[in-house]
Each structure stands twice: as C-alpha cells, then as structure tokens.
Amino acid sequence: MSDIDLNEASARFAAAIVSDIYNSFVKKATRSLNATQPVITGNLKKYAITTTETFGTIRTIVCELPSRLLDIYQPAQFKVGEHNVDEQTFHKDIEANKRAVIRGHAGAGKSIFLKKYFLKRLKDRESIPIFFELRNLNHNYSTLFKHLYDHVHNIFPWIEVEIFRSLLRAGKIELYLDALDEVSHTIRSSVNTNVTQLIAEFPKAKIILTTRYGDKYATPASVTEYHIQPFSLNQATSLIYALDFHEESKIRFCEALKSGLYEQNSGLLSNPLLCSIMLLTYRRFATIPDRLHLYYQQAYEVLFSRHDASKESGFRRDLLSGLDVAEMQAVLNHLAAVTYASEKFEFTETELTETLVGAINSVGVSSKPSEIRDDLIEAVSMIHPDGLHFKFVHRSFQEFFCANYISKSKSKIARLCIDAVKMRQDTDSVIPMAVALNPDRFEEAWLTPTLSEDLSRFESMMENKKFYAIVRETLPNIEVRGNYLLLSVGKDARSRNFDIYMSVLDAKSDFESIDYSRLKIISNYENLSAYFRACITHTATPKEFKDQIQSGSIYIDTEDRNLAGLADLAVWEIAAVKIIATLRLWKAYLDKKTRQREASPLEAFERATLANMRRVEGDLGGRPRHVEGDGDPQDARK
Known part of the structure; x- marks a missing residue:
C-alpha cells in the first residue's frame, strides 16, 4: 500500500x-x-x-x-x-x-x-x-x-x-x-x-x-x-514461492516437496515456521534432519554463514564482533538461558546489553555488547527489534538455545536452569530438546538427583501415612466434561518433576508404569456424593474438602467395584504404593546407567585428561580453559 x-x-x-x-x-x-x-x-x-x-x-x-x-x-x-x-x-x-x-x-x-x-x-x-x-x-x-x-x-x-x-x-x-x-x-x-x-x-x-x-x-x-491446522502440500509450496528468496532454490525445493519430500517429512513441513527453515537448510545440506534440535542447529549455521554466501561476487563481510560460529552460539545460549529462565520473551535495550555483558564474561570473548547486538540483528538475524524492545526471531529459537545451554553446562548450573524452566514444559520444548541434545548430562545434572530426593521424601511421607499428599503431587491432570467429573490435581513446581519422569523414562521397557486410569473419576456426579461424604471424615474438614473439590483432587474408579468399595484411605494407599514402587524402579534404572558410564574406559580417560589439563594450566599460571556454563549460577535465575 x-x-x-x-x-x-x-x-x-x-x-x-x-x-x-x-x-x-x-x-x-x-x-x-x-x-x-x-x-x-x-x-x-x-x-x-x-x-x-x-x-x-x-x-x-x-x-x-x-x-x-x-x-x-x-x-x-x-x-x-x-x-x-x-x-x-x-x-x-x-x-x-x-x-x-x-x-x-x-x-x-x-x-x-x-x-x-x-x-x-x-x-x-x-x-x-x-x-x-x-x-x-x-x-x-x-x-x-x-x-x-x-x-x-x-x-x-x-x-x-x-x-x-x-x-x-x-x-x-x-x-x-x-x-x-x-x-x-x-x-x-x-x-x-x-x-x-x-x-x-x-x-x-x-x-x-x-x-x-x-x-x-x-x-x-x-x-x-x-x-x-497443519499446512497442506499446496499451502507449503505456495508459502515457499511467496518468500523473497533465491528463485532457483525455491523451485528445486518445491519440486522435491512434490516428489515425496513433503510426505516423508509432513510433521515438519506442515508447520509454516519449520517449512521456512527447511528452505534455508535444504539449499545448503540437501537433506532433512529427523531430530528437531538438529533442525534448529542447521538453521542457525545457515543464518550465521548467510551474510557471506548472499554476496554472489564472493565479498566476505566480517562480523563486527569478530566471533566465529561456535562463539556466537555460546553467546546465544547464555542470552536464551538467562532470558527464558526468567520468562522474558522480549527485553529492553538495557536488559539485552546487561545480559550480553554476562555472556561475554561467561564465554570469555573480548567483543563489545553493542557489536554482538548489531551482529545478532543485522548479520545472523536471530534477534529482531520490536518497537522499543528486542526478541528472538521466534520463541522456538529461544527454547533451542536455552536447551543448548543446559546440555553444555556444568551439572549445578544445568539443574538450576531446568528447575527454572520446567513449569513451561506443557507448552514449550526446552526439556525435550535438552534431553535429546545430551541425555547423559540431563540425567546426571537433574534427573537422577531430583528423582532420588523425591523418592526419599515420598518414603518419609509413606511412613507418616500421607498417602493423599503423595497421590496429589503426582497424578496427571484430568478435565471436567459436561455432567461428568474428571477432576484434576493442582500442579506446583514439585509436581512438575513427576511429569518429566513420565516423559523421559516411561518409554523404557525395564519397568511397568502406573495404571492411572484406575484412579480417575469416571462416574456421574450424583453417584459420588456418598464417597465425598466418606472422604470428609478421613482426609479433611468440610471446608478443606470443599477447597479440594474446587481445585480438583478427588479420584475413584467406579468401574472396578472392588476398588470402589474400599475405604478411601485404602484407595490413596494403593496409589501411593504404586507411585513409590515406580520411582524405585526408575532410580534403579538410572543407577545402573550411572555405573555403566563411570565404568566406561573412554569416559574415565576423558575425565582424567581434562582434570590433568586444568591442573597443568593452573601450575603454569594460565587461565583454565573455559567450559560453557562456568559462569555465575545466579545467571540462570535472573
């Protein structure tokens, strides 16, 4: 116009x-x-x-x-x-x-x-x-x-x-x-x-x-x-042709889509953002990665190098910051982790500068914050101005770089980061990508210690007959539908842990999962009134029980008449026993993996070599080589 x-x-x-x-x-x-x-x-x-x-x-x-x-x-x-x-x-x-x-x-x-x-x-x-x-x-x-x-x-x-x-x-x-x-x-x-x-x-x-x-x-x-709804093949090709991009590359890519590439990768190509990214990566790599984090990694590498390749004359424009592709990614990892952990999806120029200063110190480069900021906006296209604020080109990239930070950080910092971001796991992809990027680090830094602490706490609660508290903290959400009550339990930071255990460990064939369907309300409300009255005498005062109903925390399976006939304390106890048994199985599985890692000759050699290098560098008076994530742990909690 x-x-x-x-x-x-x-x-x-x-x-x-x-x-x-x-x-x-x-x-x-x-x-x-x-x-x-x-x-x-x-x-x-x-x-x-x-x-x-x-x-x-x-x-x-x-x-x-x-x-x-x-x-x-x-x-x-x-x-x-x-x-x-x-x-x-x-x-x-x-x-x-x-x-x-x-x-x-x-x-x-x-x-x-x-x-x-x-x-x-x-x-x-x-x-x-x-x-x-x-x-x-x-x-x-x-x-x-x-x-x-x-x-x-x-x-x-x-x-x-x-x-x-x-x-x-x-x-x-x-x-x-x-x-x-x-x-x-x-x-x-x-x-x-x-x-x-x-x-x-x-x-x-x-x-x-x-x-x-x-x-x-x-x-x-x-x-x-x-x-x-996801993009159809026609929508995907129409979008590609509409983009201001290298014409020959668009034609080749669309021909590949029509020749089977779309059908083979419809899960990615049916998403407008991922379809656009694939146009970038396909021109350079001519292949499609099957893992989401590899997809974003390739996109970053293409965007980083594009400021060179876009000049047909062969002209090479150096970045103002002088950073290479790995150093710039380390900066982005830090920026994403600090902002995402504090749920900042846009930031002022002052906030961006302060975070970049922290990234410079953590990564160990000598560039100026203003130089890195301008490179991220003008050359790498990872940060975009938005009025008086700045934000990642898309929030999914912020999630990817945050996951990268977790996967490369020391265990203590990685655990702080995961605890800071786990409340967003229902909508975001940080934790799944962090697990895919470095499953051993995720297990060592967060999964094993957190699960062990929860198991110890649950066993103590079991001894004190706090069955309801155990179940409330772990059962998945259900919904209210029409005249049927499918009441959900509340989700606090602690109860998110069990969600992660389920998503990360439930696919393993070494153990059995809990049959949660036997504990869900599937009965008409009128049929449950007697059970509700019985629960008041065992688990709460009338006022507390009313609050429990409003927040959603009462479960019973009326299909299993034997279970439904049990006293409510027995129902909670059965569920609590299953939960603790499953946690013990998971812990045994993780302990076995830890022993296998520690017994690996290659990993033992790598740990010994790294420790020796640091000791020698210290003896010579040099600064130990930086390991990403060595910065102030408080960075992850800003």
Whole structure:
C-alpha cells in the first residue's frame, strides 16, 4: 500500500467511526474532557496508519528484509470439533459469536493470522480493534482489565476508564489477545481467570485469544475453540514461492516437496515456521534432519554463514564482533538461558546489553555488547527489534538455545536452569530438546538427583501415612466434561518433576508404569456424593474438602467395584504404593546407567585428561580453559 493509499484508508477509518464514538460515548462521559471531534479524528487516523505499518510487514527467518504480510500470507484452516473450517467461515462465525480461542503448536501461524484479521477489521471500519501481546502482563501485573485500559489510554488519551467500559459493552472496541502461553506461570492462573471474566462481562465485545496447546486455559462453554491446522502440500509450496528468496532454490525445493519430500517429512513441513527453515537448510545440506534440535542447529549455521554466501561476487563481510560460529552460539545460549529462565520473551535495550555483558564474561570473548547486538540483528538475524524492545526471531529459537545451554553446562548450573524452566514444559520444548541434545548430562545434572530426593521424601511421607499428599503431587491432570467429573490435581513446581519422569523414562521397557486410569473419576456426579461424604471424615474438614473439590483432587474408579468399595484411605494407599514402587524402579534404572558410564574406559580417560589439563594450566599460571556454563549460577535465575 502506498503512502497515499494508506493515508486515505486511515482517514476513511477515522471518519467512519468518529461521529458515533464522539456523540454516543465521549460527550456523555461524566468526566470533563478536552477532546474535540477533530482531535479524536486525528488520533484515530494516526492509530490506523501506525498499526497498518506495524502489522502490515513482518520479518521472516528466510528473508533478510521485512516482507509485506499480504504478499506471503497463506489462508488458515481450522478444526472445530470434528468439522473443518476455512478462513471465510471463521469470519462469518466470529461476527455471530463474537469470541474465539485459537490453539496451535509453536510456529503454526497463530499470531500471523491474528494480525491479518486485525488489518481486516481496520479496513471494515466498524469499531476500534486493539492488538495486545499478553507477554506484556509479565511486567508488574495487576489485572488484565487494568493492563488493557492502560494500553488503550496510552494510544487514545481521551478514552477514560468509564468510556473504555462503555465502548467494550457496546462492542465498539475489539480485543485481540495474542499468546496466552507467553504469560509467566506465576500469574497464569490469575490471567486465565481474568480472561474468562472479561468474556463474561462484555458479551458484545469481539475477543479473540491465541495460545499454544498445553496452556491449561479452560475455554468457556460460550466460546468456540478453533484448532489451527497443519499446512497442506499446496499451502507449503505456495508459502515457499511467496518468500523473497533465491528463485532457483525455491523451485528445486518445491519440486522435491512434490516428489515425496513433503510426505516423508509432513510433521515438519506442515508447520509454516519449520517449512521456512527447511528452505534455508535444504539449499545448503540437501537433506532433512529427523531430530528437531538438529533442525534448529542447521538453521542457525545457515543464518550465521548467510551474510557471506548472499554476496554472489564472493565479498566476505566480517562480523563486527569478530566471533566465529561456535562463539556466537555460546553467546546465544547464555542470552536464551538467562532470558527464558526468567520468562522474558522480549527485553529492553538495557536488559539485552546487561545480559550480553554476562555472556561475554561467561564465554570469555573480548567483543563489545553493542557489536554482538548489531551482529545478532543485522548479520545472523536471530534477534529482531520490536518497537522499543528486542526478541528472538521466534520463541522456538529461544527454547533451542536455552536447551543448548543446559546440555553444555556444568551439572549445578544445568539443574538450576531446568528447575527454572520446567513449569513451561506443557507448552514449550526446552526439556525435550535438552534431553535429546545430551541425555547423559540431563540425567546426571537433574534427573537422577531430583528423582532420588523425591523418592526419599515420598518414603518419609509413606511412613507418616500421607498417602493423599503423595497421590496429589503426582497424578496427571484430568478435565471436567459436561455432567461428568474428571477432576484434576493442582500442579506446583514439585509436581512438575513427576511429569518429566513420565516423559523421559516411561518409554523404557525395564519397568511397568502406573495404571492411572484406575484412579480417575469416571462416574456421574450424583453417584459420588456418598464417597465425598466418606472422604470428609478421613482426609479433611468440610471446608478443606470443599477447597479440594474446587481445585480438583478427588479420584475413584467406579468401574472396578472392588476398588470402589474400599475405604478411601485404602484407595490413596494403593496409589501411593504404586507411585513409590515406580520411582524405585526408575532410580534403579538410572543407577545402573550411572555405573555403566563411570565404568566406561573412554569416559574415565576423558575425565582424567581434562582434570590433568586444568591442573597443568593452573601450575603454569594460565587461565583454565573455559567450559560453557562456568559462569555465575545466579545467571540462570535472573
């Protein structure tokens, strides 16, 4: 869109809605305002211009320069229940229902779709669309409504709080809430509640929320949940051809997709982000890695070298920092670990500089923070400016580099990192990638010591007959569906440990897992009332038991009549015995692996050689060779 077209479109947007908003809401406000209709018109026009410029262009992992969103956008496909829904149907449905939750995996195109729809609503000129990135709640969170109001008031100073409420009630403000999964786990429960309250309080307001799977947000029954679908072969090739990239490489890659490459790697190629990355890596390697972390590693190496290869004349531009590919990755590992562990998905220039200073000290290079920052933005394309903030080109890269940091760090620091990130394992990939990158380090640093501590603690609880506490801490979540109660247990930091044990160790054939299905509520609520009354006398006071029901912590299997007939304490005890037996089996398995590692002649030789090198270097007065992760352990907790 040219500057003239944008100016005219923005003027039409402002003119279309200013009269109604001014006469129906602003003039009726009880508070005295100095906002005239021409002032509001100018404010609305400026907003339309700014947001169109902001959301109308996007940066992709493939293109060195920003691309027009409409040039590369591929229409989304959704699933609602068992029904397939295209984008046009979504537009009709959302006009009728006013609210939606859009779920999808990392890189599936949720935010791109939401920005595209935002631009459509600007063009429709019916109300004021507001795009709000929910990660902004991580800074001094109070309530969602207050953050939204502050955001709107900063853009439109004439919108006081009562006008804001009135506009929402009338549906004259639309809210597009992006990436609930980026909200810190410490406030996630409150934010989830606030979202539901917002939906209930303003039924006429159009509210669309995006999030990854596993975020634990319980979509209200009045809200339609749309599941964004993987790319088809046609969508994948259409995206590739639309990207501003080497034409011959695009043609070869698309021909390979049509010749079987897509079918062989549909799990990766059906994801827009991963499909774009594969275009980069395929040009250089002509193969597709079968492990996700290798996929990101290849992408990083291609991006690092691209600032050389993009010059057909053979011109080589050195990085300002002078870092090589390994040193720059070590810096990125540190940056990702520090920011991700503190759930920072965007950071100010000061925060970025301070973290880079820590990375420089940890890695042992002499580059300036400003040089590394400029290289990461302009040459390597791993960090992108976003207004007054900076962020990774995609959060999945932040997860990859954080996993890399864990896999290369000393055990003490690795354990601190894993403890800091484990609350996000339901939505993110740090722990699975860390395990894949270096399974021995993960076991030595976190899995073995943590499991041993939990087993010791559970055995002590068992002696004190705290069966319920053991079960509550380990049982997986269940849901409430219709008239049937499938009540879930709460998940705190400790109970996340068992989730990781299950995902990392449950695939082993050396032991049996617990049959959790025998402990889940699968009965109609009315049939459980007698059991609930019995539980009150054994496990809690009536008030405490009511709290337990609300948080979800009562389990019984009514299919097994013998089990259902047991006293509730016996039910808890049976489950606790199974849990501890499984932990003992896991510990025995890990202890056996540890003994095998320690008995390996090669590893014993490597450990002895490394220790000897450090001792010699110390005797000679030299600085011991750096091992990534030797920095201050507090880095991982910042």
